[in-house]
Each structure stands twice: as C-alpha cells, then as structure tokens.
Amino acid sequence: MHARLPKKTARYRPPSDRTSPGMTIFLSLLCLIFAYPFAWMLVSAFKTNSEIFHPLKFWPASLNATGFKMLFSEQWFPFTRVFFNSIFIAAAQAVGAVGLSLLAGYVFARHQGRRVRIFFVLALSVIVMPPPTFAVPLFSWLHQLHLLDRSAGVILPGLVSGLGVLYFTQVFRQVPDELIDSARMEGASEFQVVRLLFPLLSSAVISFGVIHFVLAWHQHLIPLLVLNSRDQQTLPVALAALYGSSLRFPYAVLMAGSVMSILPVALFFGLAYRRFKSALADVLV
C-alpha cells in the first residue's frame, strides 16, 4: 500500500519490514496452540467414541468418514434444513442490518442538531442492551406478533444493530465533504446522495456485512427460545442439543457438525479478508 522509499534514503526500515525469524517461530507456536483443537476436531470427525476420549492419539484408526456420513444421513437432526436455516437467517440479518445502519449512519455523520444527537444516543444504546438481555419480554412480544417458530422471529430483532450505526457513522464521516456538497448542490435528495456514494463504500459494506453475518451465525439464546421445531432450528442450537440428548451417541457426528458450522463463516471471512482489513483500519482509527 505504501510506496517503497528510494534506496538511497532508505536507511530507515519501517517496523513492518523488520521481520524477525524468532518472532515468526514464537507466533507460529502460539497459533498452533490456538488452532490445534480445531485440527483435532476435524480429525475426530473420523473417529470412534473411544478414540475421541483418548485424545493423545491424534489420528484415527481408519479414515472412514462415518461422522460426516451420519451427519448427512440426518438421523440425528435434519442437517440440511438446519444448515440452510442458519445461512438464511444470518444472511438476511447481514443484508438488512447493513441497509438500516447505512442510512442511519449517513444522517448521524452529515447532519447536525439536538434532535439528531438524541437519536444517535438512542441508537448506540442498543450496543449495551442486546436482545439476549430482554429475551423473555421479546419472546412474549414475538408470540403476540405470531412470529414464534419462524425465521422472521429471529431475523427481525437482529436487524437493529447499534454497532452498525457506530460503524457507518464513522465511515460517512470520512467521505470527503466536496463529494457530498456537490451532489447536494445539484439538487439531489439525501437518499440520492447515499445512492451516489454507495460504490465508494463497497469495502465498508462488505466488512460490516461479514461482521454481522458472523455475529448472527453465532446467536444462541434467541434462536433457542424462538425456534422450537426441529426443522426451524439453527445449527449451533441443534449441535448443542445433540450433545445433551443421549448417552451413547457417536461424537464423530458432533465433530462433523461443528466443522460444518465453521466452514461458511471461515469461507466468507477468507474471501473478504483484504477488503475487511483496509475498511476496518479506516473506521477504527
């Protein structure tokens, strides 16, 4: 991103160019510790129960993909449906939250006045009181709205993101004034201004979309309460229920399911990584 200094003045080497093998090794070891349980989890999807409970043996006796086979055979829970639920619910929340927060962030960044400030404070209050803190009244309210046991019951509350408002307010603050002023001078309505700016914000939009997708993917309490039927559940909830279900079930299924619960988010994150990093840098500092 930064151009390299010409050789003759480059006695100075910036911090990120002064790499050290010692650091690399130290960090690699640490990362190994962090990631090892996941490697073990992946391999354990191929093991029998007794092999799982003797964790010193890393590799299974045979690479028979029984864990995955059993998972996809759906004898424990309707995996395909549940997996799809999770994806749909998380994606819907990501798209919706981005939309709502984007519009709100623009107003908070580019408008002044006491009323605007009051609304800003209100929006940010959502951060410290997320839905799990009022789960019970939410449950009975959703019941009254006939939204129980439906994806919408989880999606709609999840569209209100205080973090998103904070994020996009910062993003819009950094848009050059001239762009907005010239658009306004040409008679554009505020909505049209936002539409105009949208292509500039693609990194920010993708980044927050990924963040919100991940947070939604992880939700537990609300889906646990709202989605009761087996074919409405989300993946983390179904996996947790599996663990407590019976005494003699093959843990390999749980391992396989857990792998599948990480795959989509790891994929999205990996794809958006670079954009993510630069957008985050712009917003946070």
Add this chain to the structure above:
Amino acid sequence: METASPAPRRSGPSGLALLLPFFIFFVLFWLIPLLGSLKMSVYADTLVSAPEFVGLAHYRQILNDPRFGKAFFNTARYTVAILLIILPLALVLAQAVRMSHRRFRPALTFALLLPGLAPPAVLALLFLLVFHGEQGLLNQLLIMPFGGEPINWLKDPHYILPALVLQAVWRWTGFITFFFLAGMENIPRSLYEAAHLETNHRWQVWRTITVPHLRPVLVFAAVYLMVDAFAQFSGAYVLLGGSGGTGDAGLLLISYGYQNAFTYGKFGTAAAMSALIAPWLMGIFWLCMMRTRRATA
C-alpha cells in the same frame, strides 16, 4: 436549495426520513420488548394470567439474594480478567504479527481468528472435550505427562471460572489482535520516520507513537469485550448446562437471569435483574465514549 458549505447540513425533513427505517425496527424490536422488561419487573412471578403489581419487591429481593451477589461478583471478576488478559496479549500479538515474515502472516492471522469464527456453542463443546476431567486433551497433553494431578476443570469450583475466562480468551484474542493490526497499519509512516530521527529505541517509538494511535481501537475493544462478558450466553450455557456449576462458582449474571426465567419460571425477577445491570453497562459505555471524544477532538 442551500448554497454549498463545508459544514454538515442542518437536519431537514429529507435527512431525518433516512432514519426512519432503522428507528421503525428500533421501536418495534428493541424499545418495546425493553419496556416490556421494565413492566415485567414490577409484577409478580406467576405464570398464571393476571399477575399482581408488586412494585419494587423483586428489586429488593434481588439485592438481598446472596446468589445474585455471587453472580455479580463472578461476572465482575470474569470481565476484569478478560480485559486484563486479552488487551495486552492482543497488543503484543499484533506487534508480533507485524514482525513476522510476510508470507506467514495470513496463515497466522487466520489461526488466531479461527476461535472467533466458530460459534460459541461449538467452542464450548470443544472446550468440554479439551477440558474434560481425566480424558480431556489439556490434562492428557500438558498436565499428566508432567506428573500433575488431572484437574477437573468443570467440576472443581476453583477452576470453573478460570475455565470460562480461558474460553473467552481463546475466543476473542485473535479478533482483538486483528483489530489492533488493522489500526496499526493505518499509522502514517511519516510519523515513524520523524520518530526515527530522534531515537533508535524501538520501545520508545512503540510507547510514543503506536500505542497512543491505537487508543480509539483500544477503547472500542474494551467496550466490545465488556458487553460480551455481560451478555454472552452460550459459552457458559453449554459448558455448565444452564446452571452455575459446583457451588455457583461459574454463575454469571446472564446465567442466573436465564435460570430465574426458565428454570424457576420467575420472569419478574429475571426482568428486574436485567434492569439492575443495564445502568452499569450504559454508564461504562458512555464513559468510554466520552473519553474517546475528548482524546480525538
């Protein structure tokens, strides 16, 4: 149409209209249930219809409840431990990543981020297996070979809260490191060059340039972790099954709230608990926001 001005525009009808979508959902799915919680907190706990108004009885009861005190104390210790461990660790790790060979950086960052990407329920399940009494990975790999007694992490009251803290550290350290990394890359090189003219000491450069520039990120990370510590449900839930563990050693405020609401059916009490905690969280949040404003103004 106003003439162009560099300052932000005064709010007009068109501007505020853009706030409408957000605030419709805000009112429908946040404000209304939240007010419902307040209302619930002043009514009796009965599940039968028409509960009676009990005023502040629940609040009084909670403040005299030793288990609530324990949950509060546990949550406070849990939050402080998480902040004290993760923030410095992430700072060090971010610097370490910057000092590692470029080619390894994406893989290293990914390994650090992986626990943050996994659903907390899955992390807890992994944790259950890693931290299992005798057959758990941790005991088998790192403790018993060195002649130690296997620690029953999940049953021994001394180790339950540390286990919860470790779980949170494992989950969030990578994420926060990532935030710091992003922040560090935004520090203009010219600042480092200027500093280099005055001192060759890495530590001084670190102290006077890198850390101050990361202040907004630090505050953001601190708030994020604090909110997660108070509101994160599934880690403790999967690990301890909705209870507080032996002797309530692992009882967190949110677990206790869940217990009251769903195990005991005491909805009013649970709602009152949320209402008691909220002002603290709000207060801390606004304190942090105010400090960032002043610092960056």
